[in-house]
Amino acid sequence: MRIIRTCLAVFLVLGSLSIPGLAQAQAPLEKRIALVIGNSAYQTGPLPTPANDAGLIAQTLQAAGFDVVGARDLDQDSLRHTFRDFLDKATASGPDTVVFVYLAGYGLQYEGENYFAGVDAKMTRVTDVPVEAIRVSDFTKSLAALQNKGTIMVLDAARTNPFVRSDQPLAGGLAIVDPDPNVLIGFNAAPGTVAPPETGPYGAYAHALAEMIRVGGLGLDDVFDRTRLRVSDATKGGELPWNASKFRTPFLFFDKGPDAPAQQVSALQGGAMRAKAIRDFDARDAYLAALDRDTLRGYEDFLAAYPSDPMARRVRAIVAARREAITWRQTWVADTPEAYWSYLRRYPHGPHGWDARRRLDHFEAALEPPASFTVIAYDVPPPPETEIIYVDRPVLYFDDPEFDFAPPPPPPVIFLPPPPPDFIVLAPPPAPVDLYVLPVPAFVPVAEWVRPARDIAPPENNVIFNNIHNTVINNTTTIVQEPAAAPSPGLSTGAKVAGAAVAVGAAAAALHVALPPSVQKKAAVMPNQNPVAPAKPAAPGPVPAAIKPQDSHSLPGTNGSRLPLVNGKPALQNPAPVQTPAPQAVTKTPGKANAAVVKPPLPGHALPAAPSSAAPLAPGKAAVSTGRNKAGKNALPAAVNRQPTIAAQARHKAAPNPQPRTIPPAVAKLNASPRPRDQAAPRPPVQRAQPQNQARVNAQVNRPSSPVPQAHTPVQVQPRRQVEVRPPAGRPQPHVPQKPGMKKECGGQDQPACPK
Structure with a gap:
């Protein structure tokens, strides 16, 4: 019995040691997802910082292990679809998910509710607010109903809005709200107040919030309390953030390593x-x-x-x-x-x-x-x-x-430590070149003692999260990060270079925040342009002689005129050779995706003949790049890829065959001998049947259709044949008056009597 009791005690001790480890091993990892929106390009007037602020917050959340989707400059319809996409994503993510939502732009309150305006908002009356803007509480209540680990809703939108300029104004700023359970709500300015105008490149609230998120070991409430103190200090008291929290779950954006410096x-x-x-x-x-x-x-x-x-x-x-x-x-x-x-x-x-x-x-x-x-x-x-x-x-x-x-x-220091030296002044991000894509600022590495939060599921292909202590530079061509593994020695030099280019391209794509699915579909069917900073038209200037249009020597069929018809087919009479300029090469300067450099064609390296020649540029117009093709290379100018026009097809058909033809000797001898058909008068031009609608128009005006004068082709008029028309047999012929000098045909000797 003593041995049995001893074995039982050993089993109990081993079980008490293994069960916590087993429970810890089976504990689900925390998932983190975020939605970041920055609206700057409002029709009522652009804002300088919201798009940049959204890019900064999105990058900071990526470093903290969030799977971030975001966009800039969304209209009302795109906002509604984006919220629906994110709700579906949050629902599929499961209950072990922390949700972060950041909205920057114009916010306004109406009858106790807060609204977020799309860039197409036009509100002249107070009753337009619930129609032209998105009610924020509808979104937050839907997220709170998912029963996830917690939701953080940040509205960086308390600004002096330009809407509803009437004698019944709206209350300023945002309305104070009571958050739902396990939800934190933060405003960039206290309820009923507005933030002073920002000059950029980042707003004081986004700058301070990004700084405090990056502090290791700082609780959620402490992050927003320090953000309030930092914003008040940066704006000299002109902006005072506010937040209210019912967040029950302990949460850290970043953990603190054992090598962290001692706190003051x-x-x-x-x-x-x-x-x-x-x-x-x-x-x-x-x-x-x-x-x-x-x-x-x-x-x-x-x-x-x-x-x-x-x-x-x-x-x-x-x-x-x-x-x-x-x-x-x-x-x-x-x-x-x-x-x-x-x-x-x-x-x-x-x-x-x-x-x-x-x-x-x-x-x-x-x-x-x-x-x-x-x-x-x-x-x-x-x-x-x-x-x-x-x-x-x-x-x-x-x-x-x-x-x-x-x-x-x-x-x-007792209330707020000084900011990190490398995070006091942030350089403005490069201008985004793709539609709806958030700007990507230069990443500032976090301190070495800052660690990723424990027990979280890291998002896939997150370059920022994998390099929080490294410098990540994105200039569309180069990324500086951890050294990559050496390529296989069996690959050729070209394969190694291609593989490195693919790796760099994939890393560069991973730096950008993914667009929501509905915004991706919308961007795919819209032209790839930047609505915030549209390209300015080129100033009028001289056009290079190689591409200057030759108006004084235009070919028949150009400028809307018809080609002459010979045997029912368009033809040219002694066509002169046409000097078609080679398409101009369009290159892009690294780091300046919007800049296009036009280079003249190299001598002796002309491009193969295209289906139609490039259309000449009008004076004062500059060549415009059409973007990139699927392979990632620069596409040819639009004039080369464009389908041939009708005039170009006519010239192509009428142009002589450039290759010489070999004529048999017998055929050449036969062609040299005169033939009766060669001596005959030229055949009259074939009269083509008029379209039915054209004949109807000619009948309405009661006149024959006038032939269109043809250029460079003389029209030969054939003499009319005199045709004698006789009445049918058995009918009396009508009396034809005789003119002086004409031979009589009746009434004479041996002639029948003239009819009366």
Whole structure:
């Protein structure tokens, strides 16, 4: 029994050691997918940074192990199809998936809902908003219903929109929302406020968010808290981001390796600082502590402790905007006439005053409340008189010179470490050359101690993820990354070069963010051009003599004239040899995909004859490259690939055979001898039958159709034959009056009597 008990104890110990390992081995890997949209080319006026911002965020998410799809400059229809494609992808990805969505462009709020505008949006009336834009909550609720590991929704869209310029304006910025379970929502500017105009190449919010995502070991809430502090510091308080989270799952974009440098402020000290009362800080650190917490109570505690500090006016504006946004959110959720009367009593000229009046009109209720009604209970007290001046307008800027806000102090290390030196100033990305494709910025390697997050499923063919510590340069021809394996020694030099080119091309394609399926289909049927930066027409200038059109020596059949007909076929009379210029070679400069260099043809290396000669260029026109073919080589100019025109086909048929023909001696002797047929008059031209529609037109105008004058061919008119017409036998011939000098045919001697 003792031996049995000992064996049983050994089995239990081994089982306790193996089961956790087995459970860890069978734990599913976390999948990461992302959708990134950057709309810049709006019809109402382009924005300088959203497309670049989307490219920067997409590249950063690729480095963090996300399978990213994205596009730029989508219209409303393309946005709807893109959202549907991504929902299908998120559904197929399964429950162990973290979803990240980033939308940059114009956002606006209407009656408590946030909308994202496509580049084709045209909204002149407030009622156009739900028709011309996409409601964001429809998308977020569909993602939350998938029950995945979590969803991160970022709206970099709080800008002064150019829509609805009427006497009933929309409220500025974005509406405050309550996220769904396991969802984080982030705005580039606080609810009810807008960000100042950006000058580029990147917006302050996208730049700061990309920086904080790249920090190893930083939690999700800390990423957005530090982003808020960095944006406030970069814009001197003019832009203040906001986020709300119900994210339950612990999440790290990047992990931290054991060789990470020691933190200047430990996690224990940071926790103590966040729990410290605002009044226990000095005025400078109290403001930064309130900004780090970003709660209404934290800002009110600052005003209570330092009401006369230079930062008090800015904090009072933050409190006014947050209080009004919360009041409107609760009013919209109640959605009753009593609720809208309650809002108008607090804010008679507030940002959402017209929204409240429109909802009262919807309920067919009076704008003026009755003498007594039930005022709803809000979670925030009514605003004091010192706050009304900040919200008594549709749009609030935190850098409004009317209020003369004091710039906030730079955050100390205790709240925010300084940025990495190589991430302070980012070079602008190259202009994208393909339709809808996001710009690809130069990748900045992450720190050596930063590691990819553990237990994630890395996406396939992700060059950025596989080289987070290396420099990846994309100039359409060269990629610098880890050395590739040596080619097989059995291959020829040409095969080795071709294999290296294929590898480089595949890596370059992997650097670009994949387009959503519906956008890929749309791009395939549209011309490959850049809608953001269209090519400027070439300035008028002299045309090279080799391709200058010869107007004074145009051939018959050109310029719309008809060819002369001989025996019913077009022919030329003494045609002169036509000097057809060889097609011009179009080459591309590496790194400048939009630039086309036109080179003259090399002597002695003319191209084979094409079906039709290249059409001469008009004065002042420049040759335009038609893109690349499927093989990746430069395509010939459009004039060479174009089908021959009717005039070119006529010239091709009428041109003499360039090869000499061998005539037998007997046939040559026969041709040299005169023949009776050669002495006869030339045959009259064959009269071809008129088309039925042409005959009908000639009959309507009651005149024969006029022959078209033919160039370079004399028309020989044949004399008409005199045909004697006799009446049928048995009928009396009509009397023909005799003219003087004519021989009489009747009434004479031996002649019949003339008929009377």
